[in-house]
Amino acid sequence: MTPSPCIVQSDLSVLLEVDHPDFEKAREGLSRFAELVKSPERIHTYRITPLSLWNAMAAGLSKEDILASLEALSRYSLGSNLKTDILEQAGRYGKLILERDPQDQALVLRSSDPMLSLRLGKSETIQSCFRGRRGDAFLVDDLERGRLKHRLIKLGYPVRDLAGYTPGHPFSFTLRQQDRSGQAFGLRPYQSHSVEAFLGPAMSAKEEGGNGVVALPCGAGKTVVGMAVMERLACHTLILAANITALRQWRKELLDKTDIPAQSIGEYSGEKKEIKPVTLATYQVVTYTSSDGSFIHFPLFNNEDWGLIIYDEVHMLPAPVFQFTASLQSRRRLGLTGTLIREDGKEDDVFSLIGPKRFDMPWKTLEAAGWVAQAQCFEIRIPMSDDLMLAYVTEPQDQKRFRIAAENPAKMDVIEALLQRHPEEKILIIGQYLNQLKLVAQRLEIPILTGSSSSSLREERYREFRQGRLGRLVVSSIANVALDLPEASCAIQISGRFGSRQEEAQRLGRILRPKKDSNIAYFYTIVSAATEEQSYARHRQLFLAEQGYQYTILPAQAILSPEPASQPLPEPAAA
Amino acid sequence: MSFLSACLAPFAFKETPQKSLSALEARPSLKPDQAMRCYQNLAPSLRKLFNYFLRRPLGVSWQEAGQRAEPHVLFRLADLGLLVLLPDRQAPCLVAAPVEYCFLITRLDRDLGTLVSALTHYKEETLSAMAKRRGLELPGHRAWLAAALYRAIVQGLGREAGQLDDEEAEILEDTLDEDGEAGLKDLEDEFLNSRIARRRSAGPEDLILGLEHGNGDPIAALLDKGFLAADSGPINYSWQPDYDLFVPSEIKTPLKQALKIRERSQSSLTLASLGTEPAPQKTSAYAETLWFNLRRIIVTSYSRSLKMTKGGSLGLQPLRKMAALLNIEVEALNFYALFLLHAQALTMNKDEAVPNPGFLKSPQDAWKEARKRWPGWVMKVYLLQESNSARRRFASQPMVLRRALLDALMAKNGQWVSTKKLTDCILNDKKLAQKIQNQISYQWYMEPRQIRQWLKPIVEANLDFLGFFGALERDSAKLVARAGPFARNLLENSTPQEALALLSEAPSLRLILQPNLEVIAPLEMGPKEHKILNDFGRIVSLERVVVYSFSAESLYKGIAFFGSAEPLEALLAGSGPLPHAFSALLEEVKSRAGEIRIVPCFYVAQMRQAHLGKALQAIAPQAKPLEGAANVYVLETPPIEMHSVIERLKKKGYFPLVQSPKAGWDSHQSSRYPQAPHPIFANQGRIF
Structure with a gap:
């Protein structure tokens, strides 16, 4: 008899054996009440957290269901303490219910546990969210709904929010069967699952679905998920995007894959201030402050009857929007991200304000299914000249020292060699430092886009790149997110923002859209050997390594050798 | 009414x-x-x-x-x-x-x-x-x-x-x-x-x-x-x-009057009437999980030692940290650690409980040694937990009572029963009560009610004792108990020490190497192997399997400890090819380890006369004259070898004085030696 596929650890992490015949079944079972933490090639790690348990309860599972499922999946019997922990945490769900009083529609918080009720009444941080008592219940200000839930989660008590959502002004449309180019279009299975997971088992104004985060790898079609949710909810929608490029990509996708007329899509940006049934805005414009420090565009959130707010690239959510989102709890909220890693560690805040993670999928699973390109990752280590090394080791400031290594001029030869090695690929050269990028662009005669490039220039360059008139492009950090260039199949990263895992994953994401032919993408990172840049690179790669990506580490000679450029590089070890 | x-x-x-x-x-x-x-x-x-x-x-x-x-x-x-x-x-x-x-x-x-x-x-x-x-x-x-x-x-x-x-x-x-x-x-x-x-x-x-x-x-x-x-x-x-x-x-x-009626109304309990209690929320965890947890603690203690306080107990903070990692109660961990200390699996080293090298070297021998002390050491461990009051109770506890408790528990086929009912059941059995009274005949003058009262703590102590050896499991509130799977073995087939020997078994099991610099090892793997993984990595999760995470820093630490990465490489070699990221990191750390070599100390010998330098070189050929300094020699010699050089100089009739560099030059010497420190010492801290 084959042993069960999971090992449940006492710290509530669950190790799932990938090669087990019941892997798929176990993955489905686990994902209902545990969060996928990492998915390297052989053992995937899930973690059962209070939040994941509460989400499971919200989705209709009972404590007993969770335990039974875990016991069935576990290779060994579960420890009694572990069971107790799960029962205790799961048992907290439903003790607090936030709902509308049917008489006057006031928002009230009720507790089935008198002790908890007393505790809340005495807690200063919680009390400030109340505006009084009504019998055993607490009266809650509508604007405090998000803050209250956030604080209660921090306290360890989730709120079952049955107060419902504003349905929003109705606005119906349908997804096309074929996009405008005539290609067949439909939701992929995992996209459909994402939509269902977000909306919850039964979509009504009182149900608890309708807020949360969908995490899918870059290039896996998160925009399509957003559009499908919009179609199902059929209401006025506000879409917040990371930048103007992303905003226009949303517009392009909406026009391409839905029957929404162009005049119903508004742009609320630095250039235009349109408000339409579907309005696209950037984080920058909504967080724009006047001279007195007030956010002059925040009324955008409330002045229109939005039924849905979509936070694209939710991992970039700026702090002011964070705070304001706390007061938007009556509207459905969908967060979309490829990498929910915040280097400031505020992932939990995203979960509590936007909503829990409703759906995610291992990157490698999508790669195996062909929904994203198969990526080959390389780290090329190049030496520093003696003079440069002397400057490096004697530089007292950490940031300057890192920059010396990152701007190592010897990287130029490697870039050239890589360009020769991939003459047919559409290549993005991505970096952090403008001087370095300009030098590369100048020497290799490649167009460059940076933050100072006008949006029209950017649009033009991207269009040329998509249409094949431009094969190479040098880009700064503006290309880190929300840049949709499906044709790009090779990225050369020449410098980055220290050890940012999120940036590394996002940059890889630029080339992950499925390719027509071989469906292979190449991701090169060039670092100066034996420097802090190399150490940071290791940290940057951590998230992707946990997603199952393997980096092949090569010395510069492997690229610069006089052998024919077509000589294949060593491939990562087989999974 | x-x-x-x-x-x-x-x-x-x-x-x-x-x-x-x-x-x-x-x-x-x-x-x-x-x-x-x-x-x-x-x-x-x-x-x-x-x-x-x-x-x-x-x-x-x-x-x-x-x-x-x-x-x-x-x-x-x-x-x-x-x-x-x-x-x-x-x-x-x-x-x-x-x-x-x-x-x-x-x-x-x-x-x-x-x-x-x-x-x-x-x-x-x-x-x-x-x-x-x-x-x-x-x-x-x-x-x-x-x-x-x-x-x-x-x-x-x-x-x-x-x-x-x-x-x-x-x-x-x-x-x-x-x-x-x-x-x-x-x-x-x-x-x-x-x-x-x-x-x-x-x-x-x-x-x-x-x-x-x-x-x-x-x-x-x-x-x-x-x-x-x-x-x-x-x-x-x-x-x-x-x-x-x-x-x-x-x-x-x-x-x-009510109390009298109550006493009369208490029916005599029998084994059959014990009933079945619902399973408790938390068990005291030292029964069925005893062996398992002991192994986990030993594995954890390779890298996270427990500290002893001045009062002689284990420090609360280290206990709490380890308990959090193991997800067991602090009290239970304290109990386990004391057990392991007495079983010699852990030893106190500079107020820290660390795995016993002897245990690591030969677990079988260590347990054999422990077994010789039966029953003394077992008793001692038990009494450590139960304090002096238990010692008094335990000294006169009747074996027949302990046996009866186990029989009663086993009759319930591993189901939970109320310890109160169990106690009543035992104490209401007239024949058994007679046997117990016979065993404690010096208590003959007691009234029946007094004997009953006196026996109660003894029953409790025996329940604890049986729980200690895995014979039964109890809840943390000690309201219910049930027979553990070891009960019959302990009673009929083996001694507790033989059960303890399970710990020393070290099956060779395969490791799982992950590209994200993690190694997953079965808990049952040998302690030596766990120690190596602990020295080169750190534990991130520990239960049936132990998840070790590796980083450049942790690998440096291991290489510094062992002098090379060979133990780790040898261990990992048996588990298939290393993931590329792992091997690349290991190679990098290996190549860079020692790129700056720091010599802990070397000796400078200053001679009053030139011929004494020749005498020194005759005994210690490694002594080299220091360039630019007359009658000064440098010896790159470990302290232990220096001791032998000095002894041999003395045997040859010389009178060397050895001074620690930390001590500097004392006034007596400074009157005879240059006032300024020797250039060698003046350069201290700036050698590189």
Whole structure:
């Protein structure tokens, strides 16, 4: 008899054996009440957290269901303490219910546990969210709904929010069967699952679905998920995007894959201030402050009857929007991200304000299914000249020292060699430092886009790149997110923002859209050997390594050798 | 009507005196501000009365009370419901109202002791809820409500007596046997209060006094610990807060009668009648998981040692950290660690408990050594846990009792049974009781009830003992127990030491190497292998498998410890090819380890005469003249070899002096040697 596929650890992490015949079944079972933490090639790690348990309860599972499922999946019997922990945490769900009083529609918080009720009444941080008592219940200000839930989660008590959502002004449309180019279009299975997971088992104004985060790898079609949710909810929608490029990509996708007329899509940006049934805005414009420090565009959130707010690239959510989102709890909220890693560690805040993670999928699973390109990752280590090394080791400031290594001029030869090695690929050269990028662009005669490039220039360059008139492009950090260039199949990263895992994953994401032919993408990172840049690179790669990506580490000679450029590089070890 | 109710009927206020409760209840409600004014006006008299009553918690005669307050004051107080007049025509008895009124009056003083005392009582809302639960009407005034409630509680006390467990009943019985008021005080202290104390580790006073001065909310703390009940919402009270309401001395007799009836009504329990208890929430975890947890602790202790305090116990902080990683209770971990220390699996090294090198070298031999000490060391470990009181109990424990306990448990096929019932079952078995008495014949002079009382802790101690060896499992509250899978083996097939030897088995199992620099190792893998992984990596998760995470820093640490990465490479080699990221990192660390080499020390020999240098070189050829310094030689020699050089110089008739570089040049030497430090020492810290 084959042993069960999971090992449940006492710290509530669950190790799932990938090669087990019941892997798929176990993955489905686990994902209902545990969060996928990492998915390297052989053992995937899930973690059962209070939040994941509460989400499971919200989705209709009972404590007993969770335990039974875990016991069935576990290779060994579960420890009694572990069971107790799960029962205790799961048992907290439903003790607090936030709902509308049917008489006057006031928002009230009720507790089935008198002790908890007393505790809340005495807690200063919680009390400030109340505006009084009504019998055993607490009266809650509508604007405090998000803050209250956030604080209660921090306290360890989730709120079952049955107060419902504003349905929003109705606005119906349908997804096309074929996009405008005539290609067949439909939701992929995992996209459909994402939509269902977000909306919850039964979509009504009182149900608890309708807020949360969908995490899918870059290039896996998160925009399509957003559009499908919009179609199902059929209401006025506000879409917040990371930048103007992303905003226009949303517009392009909406026009391409839905029957929404162009005049119903508004742009609320630095250039235009349109408000339409579907309005696209950037984080920058909504967080724009006047001279007195007030956010002059925040009324955008409330002045229109939005039924849905979509936070694209939710991992970039700026702090002011964070705070304001706390007061938007009556509207459905969908967060979309490829990498929910915040280097400031505020992932939990995203979960509590936007909503829990409703759906995610291992990157490698999508790669195996062909929904994203198969990526080959390389780290090329190049030496520093003696003079440069002397400057490096004697530089007292950490940031300057890192920059010396990152701007190592010897990287130029490697870039050239890589360009020769991939003459047919559409290549993005991505970096952090403008001087370095300009030098590369100048020497290799490649167009460059940076933050100072006008949006029209950017649009033009991207269009040329998509249409094949431009094969190479040098880009700064503006290309880190929300840049949709499906044709790009090779990225050369020449410098980055220290050890940012999120940036590394996002940059890889630029080339992950499925390719027509071989469906292979190449991701090169060039670092100066034996420097802090190399150490940071290791940290940057951590998230992707946990997603199952393997980096092949090569010395510069492997690229610069006089052998024919077509000589294949060593491939990562087989999974 | 129950027997007890019947017993208590004379005290149920059927007849009312001049100022009866009924009359009080019929009065229109006083407004709160009026009541407070009355309290304040009457405060001096009332406080005096209460001070007296507090010392004598039960009823006090009218006459006696009258000596401490004017009769009109008493009537006035009774009118307000602050005192209750018991209906005795000949000698009306006055019973103190709940102590909270004392609080009402004295709380203005902000006296902490009074506050603490008062907080043990219900608030008004709670009183209402309690009264409602008892089906009482809810008069408008708090005092009347309290009086009515008090009456109901007195009745309830009698009912409660019928539900006492043996120990409580015995305490109550013994207390009631005593004469005079001292006995009544005992009743309160030993029976009622001790009953509460058993449910909680500390009293409300301890809790309040434990709060940092000025910080912390005493009400919240009391609520948290259950000393105060909720004011609203569904009520699920037991009667525990009532213990501060006093039992009139007149009910002593009916209580005694109730206890006798109770004793007669206890049916003789048999094995078949044990029944099955629901599984507990938390077990004490040292039964079925004993072996498993011991191994986990040993593996963890390779990298996270436990520290000993000056007092000789294991430090709480390290215990807590390790307990968090292992997800077991701190108390259980403490127990395990002591076990392992005595089993020599852990040793104390500079006040730190670390895995025993001998155990690592040859676990089998270590256990054999431990086994020789049977039963001494096992007993010692056990007694460490059970303290001196257990030692006394254990010294005379009858083996037949322990065997009987196990038989009874095994008869239930591993189901949970109540330890109380189990104890009763054993003690009610006449034949068994006879055997036990025979084994403890020196106790022949004891009354049967005394023997029973004496045996109870022994039964408890034996249950613990059996649990210690994995023969049975208990819940953390020690309310239920069940036989563990080792029980029969322990009894019939092997000794506990043989079971312990399971720990030393070290099957060679394959590791799982992950590209994200993690290695997953089975817990059953040998301790040597775990040690190597611990030295090169760090534990991130530990249960049936141990997840180790590696980083450049951790690999450096391992290489620094072992001098090379060979142990790790040899260990990982048997588990297939290393993931590229892992091997690349390892190669990088290996190539860079030692890129700066720091020599711990070297010796400088300064000669007064040139020929002495030749003599030194004859003995220590490694001595090299220092360029640019006359008669100065440098020896790159480990300290241990330097010792031998010096000895040989002495044997040759020289008189070398050795000085630690830290000591510098003393005044005696400086008079004979250059004032400035030698260039070698002047360069200290800037060699590279």
